[in-house]
Ligand code: ADP
């Protein structure tokens with residue numbers, strides 16, 4: 001397994017507050033790696049340091065063989081970072097926004113092919129502000145791919161979306177992984193992590209407290225004697241909802 005990101009003893013202090021307390025982990029090329037944890041655990045801080053957007057206090061980070069301390073500019077060229085959706089000019093249409101990004105990255109891309117991949121081809125001439133929440137998220141994921149990155153970073157990409165839009169985004173993220181791009185994602189939806197992530201690191205109060213595949217973590221818990229307090233049903237309310245309303249999009 002090729003290690004594409006290596007983080008060793010990463011620490012981040014904000015003043016006297018220790019937000020990240022010496023974490024170490026590797027991300028393998030071609031996997032979907034999840035950073036899970038409650039609000040304030042240090043997930044975004046960790047991502048933004050690897051993305052070269054935030055300074056670390058100490059520790060060593062290697063991204064695709066490049067030392068973050070020595071080659072941040074080279075790292076920027078091989079990663080795709082999802083902007084907060086508020087970062088887009090609302091009055092530009094999708095093609096114009098892609099052109100703008102191409103200019104920023106000094107690269108070219110097949111805009112229609114990119115929009116087709118995220119199922120927004122028929123919205124190409126629509127303004128950004130005219131799109132639904134799910135469409136905006138799909139578009140922002142598309143923009144992470146403009147510079148043909150080896151790794152993309154998604155910070156809570158499905159927060160606030162309805163169940164159909166979330167499922168659609170999972171499929172999109174898996175497609176991106178299957179085409180060979182490594183994905184690092186944060187979420188606090190555990191069903192999402194279980195469906196989507198090849199491995200997860202669970203963070204709490206600035207530390208990694210578990211790192212495994214979701215399957216292995218669940219098996220280990222069961223092996224330790226854990227049982228759910230009440231008999232579980234073979235479906236949940238979300239299954240009921242999807243069964244009643246279908247998997248099709250409602251936003252288009
Ligand atoms: P998460 O993404 O897991 O919710 P963050 O990385 O955003 O967590 O934040 C981790 C901790 O660091 C939180 O307690 C947060 O309040 C604090 N923090 C984040 N950014 C700053 C900052 N710029 N200045 C001071 N404290 C910060």
Ligand code: MG
Pocket residue numbers: 043044045155
């Ligand atoms: Mg965060």
